[in-house]
Amino acid sequence: MWNMPFFVFLFFVGIVLGLSFYLGRRARSAKGFYAAHGTIPWFVNGIAFAGDYLSAASFLGICGLIALYGYDGFLYSIGYLAGWIVALFVIAEPIKRLGRFTFADALDARFNSRGIKLTAAISTLVVSIFYLIPQMVGAGALVKPLLNLPHWSGVLIVGVTVIVIVVTAGMVSTTWVQFIKGSLLVVFCFVLVVMILNRGLKSDPRALGGQVLGIRTGYAAHNIVQSGETLVPPSGGWIGKPYARIRTADGHVLVFRERRWPKVNVPATFPPTEWLPTQTLTIAGSAQAVNGLPEDDTNQLKPIGGLILPNGESNTGPVGPFKYLATLEQSKIVSTGKEVIKEADGSETTVYYPIEERSGSSLLTPGGYFKGLKSEKTTDRLDFISLMIALFCGTASLPHILIRYYTVKDQASARKSTVVGIAAIGFFYILTLYLGLAAMTSGVMDPTDTGGNMAAPLLAKSFNPFLFAVISAIAFTTVLGTVSGLIMAASGAVAHDLMTNFFGIGMDDQQKVRAGKITSIAVGGVAMLLGIVCEQFNVSVLVGWAFAIAASANLPALVMLLFWKGTTKQGIAASVAVGMVSSLAWVLLAPDTYTKVYKVNVIAHPPLVPFSQPGIITIPLAFAVLVAVSFFTRKASEARGFEVVEASAK
Amino acid sequence: MSNLSAPPPGHEDHPDITSHNSRLGLVLFFVYLALYAGFIAVTTFRPNLLAKTPFAGVNLAILYGFGLILAALILAAVYMALCKPGSSGQEK
Numbered sequence: 152m153w154n155m156p157f158f159v160f161l162f163f164v165g166i167v168l169g170l171s172f173y174l175g176r177r178a179r180s181a182k183g184f185y186a187a188h189g190t191i192p193w194f195v196n197g198i199a200f201a202g203d204y205l206s207a208a209s210f211l212g213i214c215g216l217i218a219l220y221g222y223d224g225f226l227y228s229i230g231y232l233a234g235w236i237v238a239l240f241v242i243a244e245p246i247k248r249l250g251r252f253t254f255a256d257a258l259d260a261r262f263n264s265r266g267i268k269l270t271a272a273i274s275t276l277v278v279s280i281f282y283l284i285p286q287m288v289g290a291g292a293l294v295k296p297l298l299n300l301p302h303w304s305g306v307l308i309v310g311v312t313v314i315v316i317v318v319t320a321g322m323v324s325t326t327w328v329q330f331i332k333g334s335l336l337v338v339f340c341f342v343l344v345v346m347i348l349n350r351g352l353k354s355d356p357r358a359l360g361g362q363v364l365g366i367r368t369g370y371a372a373h374n375i376v377q378s379g380e381t382l383v384p385p386s387g388g389w390i391g392k393p394y395a396r397i398r399t400a401d402g403h404v405l406v407f408r409e410r411r412w413p414k415v416n417v418p419a420t421f422p423p424t425e426w427l428p429t430q431t432l433t434i435a436g437s438a439q440a441v442n443g444l445p446e447d448d449t450n451q452l453k454p455i456g457g458l459i460l461p462n463g464e465s466n467t468g469p470v471g472p473f474k475y476l477a478t479l480e481q482s483k484i485v486s487t488g489k490e491v492i493k494e495a496d497g498s499e500t501t502v503y504y505p506i507e508e509r510s511g512s513s514l515l516t517p518g519g520y521f522k523g524l525k526s527e528k529t530t531d532r533l534d535f536i537s538l539m540i541a542l543f544c545g546t547a548s549l550p551h552i553l554i555r556y557y558t559v560k561d562q563a564s565a566r567k568s569t570v571v572g573i574a575a576i577g578f579f580y581i582l583t584l585y586l587g588l589a590a591m592t593s594g595v596m597d598p599t600d601t602g603g604n605m606a607a608p609l610l611a612k613s614f615n616p617f618l619f620a621v622i623s624a625i626a627f628t629t630v631l632g633t634v635s636g637l638i639m640a641a642s643g644a645v646a647h648d649l650m651t652n653f654f655g656i657g658m659d660d661q662q663k664v665r666a667g668k669i670t671s672i673a674v675g676g677v678a679m680l681l682g683i684v685c686e687q688f689n690v691s692v693l694v695g696w697a698f699a700i701a702a703s704a705n706l707p708a709l710v711m712l713l714f715w716k717g718t719t720k721q722g723i724a725a726s727v728a729v730g731m732v733s734s735l736a737w738v739l740l741a742p743d744t745y746t747k748v749y750k751v752n753v754i755a756h757p758p759l760v761p762f763s764q765p766g767i768i769t770i771p772l773a774f775a776v777l778v779a780v781s782f783f784t785r786k787a788s789e790a791r792g793f794e795v796v797e798a799s800a801k
Numbered sequence: 802m803s804n805l806s807a808p809p810p811g812h813e814d815h816p817d818i819t820s821h822n823s824r825l826g827l828v829l830f831f832v833y834l835a836l837y838a839g840f841i842a843v844t845t846f847r848p849n850l851l852a853k854t855p856f857a858g859v860n861l862a863i864l865y866g867f868g869l870i871l872a873a874l875i876l877a878a879v880y881m882a883l884c885k886p887g888s889s890g891q892e893k
Contacts (some may be wrong), residue, residue: 222862222863225863225866226866228866228870229840229866229869229870232869232870232873233833233837233869233873235873235877236829236830236833236873236876236877237830239826239877239880240826240827240829240830240833240876240880241826241827241830244819244822244823244826245823248814248819473856473857473858473859474857474858476858476859476860476863477854477857477858477859478858480854480858480859480860481858512852512860515860515862515863516848516851516852516860516862517844517848517851517862518848524844524845524848525848532844532845535841535844535845536841536845539837539840539841543837561813561886561887562813562884562886562887563813563881563884563886566877566880566881566884567881569877569881570874570877570878570881573873573874573877574874577870577871577873577874580870581867581870584863584866
């Protein structure tokens with residue numbers, strides 16, 4: 152743990168935090184906080200947009216998803232960026248004209264309604280927590296490769312650090328700090344991609360992901376035992392499975408997986424079958440064993456992920472960006488499957504075995520993660536369509552993204568900043584495609600990283616420890632910034648919107664501050680807990696869900712408020728409530744959640760919803776509810792208006 | 802409470818300017834929506850098209866994705882160029 156990357160990491164985190172505090176203190180003590188913004192050049196503001204927006208989800212999540220599943224991770228990049236178009240062209244300027252800065256205030260600008268205040272505050276709280284979970288998961292994924300600590304310790308470190316910061320000082324993310332973070336992230340990832348293209352693509356000669364031993368051939372398990380080794384007979388969960396366990400002279404227990412013949416077209420004279428080498432991780436209580444011997448510095452799971460170049464090539468040498476993709480298109484990628492075996496003594500062994508090669512061309516088209524895209528039925532594609540809709544609508548529904556838009560001196564500058572921001576973000580997303588594909592094919596992935604969140608840091612680590620440390624530091628400070636902003640937004644929703652405005656609990660300033668701090672601790676605690684529970688999720692998928700909930704709760708109400716005069720306050724409140732509850736319920740009952748959080752077998756207990764992405768159902772539902780409730784309540788308020796006119800006419 | 806003083810002509814919030822900009826915004830939004838919906842439609846109904854490699858050995862799926870990213874940038878730049886700026890009343 153006490154090595155160069157760690158010190159570089161501490162150094163960078165220290166600088167960024169120190170700068171944040173120093174500039175933040177200056178901005179607060181000088182009352183001209185908003186006046187300062189008028190002097191910030193639009194280019195700087197634009198990069199600060201990118202610094203705000205590119206969170207752990209973009210860097211870790213998208214790279215991880217691409218590394219595990221191929222193209223489908225890139226769908227998230229496309230969707231996240233497309234959402235900016237909705238935000239810029241439809242929402243940003245009309246909201247500014249309402250004279251409000253947050254979504255909750257904007258919804259309430261016309262009506263001043265308690266119902267809207269309540270539902271908007273709860274919606275802010277729910278979306279903030281959902282957005283917090285992937286940041287916490289990301290923190291764990293950053294700390295593990297850097298410090299060799301378990302995932303939950305990273306979550307704890309971030310959670311406690313942020314709570315301490317928020318409760319004692321409050322972190323003001325000034326434009327200059329976001330500018331520095333944004334430019335460092337883009338620049339260093341660009342450097343990494345240049346290194347990747349320069350290294351080119353290499354065939355893994357062992358092609359089975361870093362295994363020391365090769366394939367063995369033999370008709371049956373006892374035929375592949377070599378001298379000095381003994382066969383371990385099947386017991387417990389091993390019975391009936393296609394494995395051979397062999398104890399070597401030095402005490403390792405190697406597991407070989409039989410490559411089975413297909414059920415048809417079996418040749419007349421059987422050649423011996425191939426037995427593929429695997430890695431095993433056995434967990435008994437708190438003890439972990441790798442390949443049969445206790446885990447320690449010399450005995451660890453080896454990284455996985457390899458490539459077989461076309462035409463038997465072993466190395467492409469440096470390639471350009473298009474040639475890199477074209478070569479992958481023609482190659483085969485070796486990936487790893489896993490199976491969990493319950494031993495007779497109660498411990499669990501996970502076997503990581505190489506999967507038959509996947510073709511590069513199938514991985515570079517959609518369908519690796521959204522498996523429905525490869526099926527015959529169009530209805531199986533609904534999960535994918537649902538996601539694309541949710542991402543498209545989601546950016547505009549997250550008001551903390553747009554705040555920076557309003558603190559420039561005029562709208563012309565704001566538009567210029569946005570162009571710069573979109574350019575930076577779009578460029579970064581193109582970089583993540585290369586980072587993800589490189590992580591998949593360079594033999595760096597951790598077999599236990601189910602969500603893929605560690606793919607990008609592990610890739611950087613394999614190229615250059617210094618680069619790895621710097622990128623990890625920037626990503627970590629980004630997580631700190633996002634988490635503190637979200638905790639403050641959530642505690643603001645509770646302390647200010649709910650307690651003061653809705654419940655009308657009178658509090659003096661000191662009590663309000665105390666309520667805010669207590670809420671911060673509570674929200675932080677909840678986020679940490681959920682961050683630990685959701686370790687197996689890819690962070691981009693989690694953010695995608697946060698987007699779906701925000702898009703269902705906020706966007707229909709916002710759009711109808713801006714563009715339809717028939718919107719009533721009850722319609723808005725109902726739309727926000729229904730959108731939020733339906734999308735949240737959907738996510739909690741989704742197949743992915745069943746498998747990864749509740750750890751329930753989905754065949755034995757089918758989930759209550761058919762696919763994991765709610766957007767395609769819940770967003771139209773919220774629109775429909777708004778229109779229906781507005782119709783009914785408009786008649787009521789019109790009638791009331793009529794009575795008032797009549798009464799006053801008498 | 803309504804604001805009794807409307808923004809002066811030439812101010813960025815004046816209706817002449819905002820209605821032009823809003824219309825421009827909506828037009829560009831629908832242009833992008835068409836491109837985005839096209840991507841969803843091709844992926845849903847004609848996925849085989851995405852595997853074809855029309856340019857430099859790179860498949861259509863990736864090219865379309867890059868294209869959408871580029872389109873977002875171009876449309877944002879068009880919006881910036883064609884919007885009537887107006888003044889913000891904050892100049893000295």
